[in-house]
Amino acid sequence: MIQFLKHREAALGVIIAAMVAAIGAYAPAFVSLDNIIRVLNDTSILAMLALAQMMVILTRGIDLSTASTLALAGMISASLAQNHPELPVIAYIGLAIVTGIVLGFINGSLISFLGIPPIVVTLGTLAVYRGMIVVYGGGNQVNASEMGDVFQSFPKLSVFGLSTLFWIMVVVALGVWLFLSMTRTGRGLYAVGGNPVAARYCGIDLPRQQLLVYTISGAISGLCGYLWVSRYGVAYSEIASGFELTVIAACVIGGVSIAGGVGSVAGTLLGALFLGVIVNALPVMQITPFWQMAISGAVILAAVVVNARAEKRGVKLILPEARRAAGAAK
Amino acid sequence: MTLSSTSPSPQGGGPVLSLDHICKSFPGVRALNDVSFTLNAGEVTALIGENGAGKSTIVKILTGIYVPDSGEIQVGNSPCSFSSPRDSWAAGIAAIHQETVMFDELSVAENIFMGHMPVSASGLVDWLQMRRRAAELLKRIDADFDPDAKLKQLSVAQKHMVEITRALSHEASVIIMDEPTAALSRNEIDDLFRIIAQLKAEGRAVVFISHKFDEIFRVADAFVCLRDGERVGSGKIASVTEAKLVSLMVGRPIDQVFPKRDIAIGSTVLKVDGLSNATEFADISFELHRGEILGFYGLVGAGRSEAMQCLFGMTPALKGTISLNGKPLSISSPGDAIAAGISYVPEDRQEQGAVLPLGIRENITLASIASHVKNLFVSKSSELQDVRKLGKRLDVRAANWEQQLGELSGGNQQKVVIAKWLAAKPKVIILDEPTKGIDVGSKAAVHDFIGELAEEGLAVILVSSELPEIMGLADRVVVMQEGRIADIFTRGAWSAEEIVATATGAQKVA
Amino acid sequence: MNVPVRQAIADAAPRKMSDWLLRWETILVGLLIVVIAGNTAISPYFLDIYNLSDATYNFSEKAIVALAMALLIITREIDLSVAAVIALASLATGLAAESGAPLIVLLVVGPAVGIVCGAFNGFLVTGIGLPSIVVTIGTMSLYRGLAQVVLGDQVIKQYPKDYTAIGQSYLINWPPLPYSFVIFLVLAVVFAVVLHKTAFGRKLYAIGNNPVAAKFSGIPVERIRFLLFVLTGLLAGLAATLLTARIGSTRPNIALGWELEIITMVILGGVSIAGGSGTIPGVVLAVFILGLITFGLSLINVPGIVISVILGCLLIVSIAGPILVRRLLRGR
Structure with a gap:
């Protein structure tokens, strides 16, 4: 009945809660309202990117270019703010999203029309999009002082005690959930990833789906580009470098199967939150931030091992006693 | 008109x-x-x-x-x-396909309506209506499972019912x-x-x-x-x-299709005793003799291929012993089985047998490549000797021996796959549905060839779901049902009705 | 004319000029000539033997890893952790140098760490049966993360002279050939022979084209894949030894992003990401093309990140081009 509370998500939620409680016992400041809000704000961009990546992975693809798209869209948006600080914030956000859409559409076209493997295409555009920042901006960076207040203040506005950044993430998550669970196309993504041949028999068109998901992934990455730059107050060629791997890690931890067809909004959000809690807990635990990367690597491995065990397809049940035993276990 | x-x-x-x-x-x-x-x-x-x-x-x-x-x-x-x-x-027009081609991770209702889910006025999927209609359709064919169950939780028969429901859903x-x-x-x-x-x-x-x-x-x-x-x-x-x-x-006419050769059955070559694994087959025991063709018959999913693949070392056995020419064998990988002299021509030619993008030569010598290594390197001329000999013997039709296997017809691909296994010089050859999906001409050639192999003193196991093929070629037939050997019939003392009844688990015909 | 009598089947198809011309390696040779001509036209400094020799520094270490990566990709696997392995191996070399270990230890410790890292990757992929792309994304974080934990924001610089000499002097003085380039050339020949002439190489292609059929044919698919992960780790470790000697320092961000450059070399070299096809000569040509483009552009002071735009475009165009051409030919 309740689709969004399956076992894996529940288990991950419990683990996160236990982790937060343990950290809180050690350092009560961590579970203060302020800090929890900070963790949520900090995790919002990762969560949105992970949702976009999840949709791509559902179709058996991968988008390695998200962080580069984010950086380029952020740069272009920041330049606009630098040159026209008088524009309304929607113009900056809009430009970032449009940039993301164009970049995502390029990925999607190469993948769907030419049939080039997604990993090859996005590996190439990963380098190209990031390099374009230098080509476009001449290697200059846009600093906080040059962006103007409108550009920078919007994500930090507080609504019901939480930042607009967080609320944007909530809207994106709801949108993705609505799309994946309540539209034919969204359900089709699961079908294409789960069984491409059967999906074809059902009249679902893989190239169209691919074009769509890579474009959506670009759009969300573009939006995050604006959010990232305005939040951290600087745009240059190296922002979010390597972040695509953190994004994929969040998906894997959240139970998205790299083989396609399996993944949920709730799981992915929890996967992002898991990483967010770890990153924010390290300083509280007085562990150097240098541990962060090693820990997330270990967590990714642990998550894939656990997922693989959960996914492992059993051998056939032919013997009557084996079928009975399996029936009883159910 | x-x-x-x-x-x-x-x-x-x-x-x-x-x-x-x-x-x-x-x-x-x-x-x-x-x-x-x-x-x-x-x-x-x-x-x-x-x-x-x-x-x-x-x-x-x-x-x-x-x-x-x-x-x-x-x-x-x-x-x-x-x-x-x-x-x-x-x-x-709606079709229910041979293999259930559907979505294990999705619910029954979604499987039924994938591609044409009911939507409400807002354009969103109307889950309530979808569930209700799925339940109605399932009820129409007396299927008593929950439309919200995930497909992977269902049995094969239930999945079939979902497919039928799917066809009904299209009206x-x-x-x-x-x-x-x-x-x-x-x-x-x-x-x-x-x-x-x-x-x-x-x-x-x-x-x-x-x-x-x-x-x-x-x-x-x-x-x-x-x-x-x-x-x-x-x-x-x-x-x-x-x-x-x-x-x-x-x-x-049928009686000309499978000419049975008269071959003297020799001594025991392969002896399998009590071969079992956890869920697929149990207590598989039989003997196979020189020059004998032993048929394995059963319904699809009776555990025949699974038992054979275990015998060949693809999957581990839980218990049981295998001996070849009186010597006990320990087989833990296909490499062991091939070295011992057992060849297995798998059922799924495209997936398990042939390496379609590679050439005919490379396919034929794949399982016996070690025998062509001269001074560390593979000798192409040594390969070609084997390839020409086997290709001619099996009457492979191709433009040249370097031609990609994928460019040949199904029948010729199958001949190449069989050639690969003969190149490994086996004592026992297991053929799993060797004529599945190949044209009539190639089929006759394969049948003829199976007889020839037995005549040369090979011990042959023929796994087939085609009763005429089994009855035409085999000396004895092992009938499997639900993972176990139900009975073993001998040529001359069998009837088609009896074999089918045994395979389906029906009461024996008196 | 149709002859009813069957003719003997030829050993091989008659060789056609068009087949040869359409081979990927031929296209790469053409591309390489264009690059060399272009570089010569752009800069008078290009065709200088010492400049060319120095140019090999910027790709030899990556190219060594690319050889093993090619074999891995041919068998449908991938290793994204190679650059992180280089970081960890460089760190181990640095720690050994700090403790005053002799030269031989400094040379061996990197490859040894590489073997351990590769074996761990291989175990997770073949032992537990996890997809290599996810596993190596994980170990990429893990290995580089461990290097970061140990190093923090420190730099190791105390390397003995006899060690750094390996990275900074020539193995042969005329023609001037650096150690790393010679090692790459020797390994390339060995890899080419193994892949194209031995039974082992044949098995790799069989695995890449159809792992199930390969397993049914008695090929120990998982064991071979495990070996290839170990080999990739070993060569990444070797690359770390050479790189560390050349730059004489170890930082946590050493070789950052190299995995993508290495994979680009392999794919541009004509190795299909789907497995089963590709040649070592192709990879070697791609290494030279990429290396010389980078060198040529840096001669005219194009910034590194712009070079990466050009290389990224080259990767996509080189894959998309043949697909478009084939489509146009078929559409006619």
């Missing part, structure tokens, strides 16, 4: 769908040549023919996967062309069933036939594809027989006999 060979049926309704002079070719193969027939409302038409006769091409054309090269499809009385599965549904006027009974038990088959009767009563046209004649005679009203991509016969089922259908299918 529609060219029809079946006269309008008095009990059925009018023609629902007709194929007119359909032709379809693939590179190197003419899959369908000028095929025409008509389906009538309220009638079950059996589409029969051997593997590779063109049945699945017809299914794919009717479901919009393939577009015919020429010819016309008429639905009602208007010509249609299907360029995608959607077009085909829109015309009221299709034509329902194609491609070997729907292959994986079903007797009771489940009875359920299926009850559903088919109901579909007939509702005035739908059903295309029933099966290899089992008892089913065809039980359920069909009319038949269309294909051979080598051409329609070789059609008419009312009541007007033909089984023997007549068989001869239509194979193009010659």
Whole structure:
């Protein structure tokens, strides 16, 4: 009945809660309202990117270019703010999203029309999009002082005690959930990833789906580009470098199967939150931030091992006693 | 005017769908040549023919996967062309495929409605309506499972029912069933036939594809027989006999198809005792002799291939012993089995047997490559010697030995795969459905060749679901049912009815 | 004319000029000539033997890893952790140098760490059966993360002279050939022979084209894949030894992003990401093309990140081009 509370998500939620409680016992400041809000704000961009990546992975693809798209869209948006600080914030956000859409559409076209493997295409555009920042901006960076207040203040506005950044993430998550669970196309993504041949028999068109998901992934990455730059107050060629791997890690931890067809909004959000809690807990635990990367690597491995065990397809049940035993276990 | 060979049926309704002079070719193969027939409302038409006769091409054309090269499809009385599965549904055609091709991770309701989910006015999927309609449809065929269950939780038979429900959900006027009974038990088959009767009563046209004649005679009203991509016969089922259908299918009387060679059976080569694994098969014990062809018969999913693959070292055994020429063997990988002299020609040629993108030479020497290594390097001339010899012996037809295996016809691919296993110089050769999906000519060659192998003193295990093939070639038949050996029959002391009854787990014929 | 009597089947198809011309390696040779001509036209400094020799520094270490990566990709696997392995191996070399270990230890410790890292990757992929792309994304974080934990924001610089000499002097003085380039050339020949002439190489292609059929043919698919992960780790470790000697320092961000450059070399070299096809000569040509483009552009002071735009475009165009050409030919 309740689709969004399956076992894996529940288990991950419990683990996160236990982790937060343990950290809180050690350092009560961590579970203060302020800090929890900070963790949520900090995790919002990762969560949105992970949702976009999840949709791509559902179709058996991968988008390695998200962080580069984010950086380029952020740069272009920041330049606009630098040159026209008088524009309304929607113009900056809009430009970032449009940039993301164009970049995502390029990925999607190469993948769907030419049939080039997604990993090859996005590996190439990963380098190209990031390099374009230098080509476009001449290697200059846009600093906080040059962006103007409108550009920078919007994500930090507080609504019901939480930042607009967080609320944007909530809207994106709801949108993705609505799309994946309540539209034919969204359900089709699961079908294409789960069984491409059967999906074809059902009249679902893989190239169209691919074009769509890579474009959506670009759009969300573009939006995050604006959010990232305005939040951290600087745009240059190296922002979010390597972040695509953190994004994929969040998906894997959240139970998205790299083989396609399996993944949920709730799981992915929890996967992002898991990483967010770890990153924010390290300083509280007085562990150097240098541990962060090693820990997330270990967590990714642990998550894939656990997922693989959960996914492992059993051998056939032919013997009557084996079928009975399996029936009883159910 | 529609060219029809079946006269309008008095009990059925009018023609629902007709194929007119359909032709379809693939590179190197003419899959369908000028095929025409008509389906009538309220009638079950059996589409029969051997593997590779063109049945699945017809299914794919009717479901919009393939577009015919020429010819016309008429639905009602208007010509249609299907360029995608959607077009085909829109015309009221739905198919239930040979293998359940669906979505394990999604719910039953979604599987039923994938591609045409009900949407509300807002454009969003109407889950409530979808569940309700799924439940209604399931109830119509007396399926008692939850539309919210994930498909992977269901049994094979239940998945089949989901597929049937899926066809019903289209309100299709034509329902194609491609070997729907292959994986079903007797009771489940009875359920299926009850559903088919109901579909007939509702005035739908059903295309029933099966290899089992008892089913065809039980359920069909009319038949269309294909051979080598051409329609070789059609008419009312009541007007033909089984023997007549068989001869239509194979193009010659049955007793000439499998000439049994007279071979002296020698000493025991392979002895398998109590071979078991956890869930797939148990207590598999048999002896195999020099020059003997031992048939393994059973329903699809009876555990035959699983037992053979374990014997070959693909999967670990839980218990049991294997000995070859009196010496106990410890086999933990296919490499061990090959080294010991056991070859296994797998059932799924495309997936398990052939490496399609590689050349014929590389395929033939794949399992025996070590024997061609001279001073660290593979000697091409040594390979070619073997390849020429085996290629000639198996009558492989190709342009040259470097040609990609994928460019050959199915029959020639199978010959190459068998050649690969002979190149490994086995003492025991296991052939798992060696004639599945190959053309009649190649099939006869393979049959002939199996006899030849036995004559040369090899011990042969022939796993087959085609009873005539087994009865024609084997000296003894091991019948498996639900993972166990149900009985072993000896040539001369068997009847087809007895073997089938044993395989299906029915009461033994007295 | 159709002859009813069957003719003997030829050993091989008659060789056609068009087949040869359409081979990927031929296209790469053409591309390489264009690059060399272009570089010569752009800069008078290009065709200088010492400049060319120095140019090999910027690709030899990556190219060594690319050889093993090619074999891995041919068998349908991938290793994204190679650059992180280089970081960890460089760190181990640095720690050994700090503790005053002799030269031989400094040379061996990197490859040894590489073997351990590769074996861990291989175990997770073949032992537990996890997809290599996810596993190596994980170990990529893990290995570089461990290097970061140990190093923090420190730099190791105390390398003995006899060690750094390996990275900074020539193995042969005329023609001037650096150690790393010679090692790459020797390994390339060995890899080419193994892949194209031995039974082992044949098995790799069989695995890449159809792992199931390969397993049914008695090929120990998982064991071979495990070996290839270990080999990739070993060569990444070797690359770390050479790189560390050349730059004489170890930082946590050493070789950052190299995995993508290495994979680009392999794919541009004609190795299909789907497995089963590709040649070592192709990879070697791609290494030279990429290396010389980078060198040529840096001669005219194009910034590194712009070079990466050009290389990224080259990767996509080189894959998309043949697909488009084939489509146009078929569409005619």
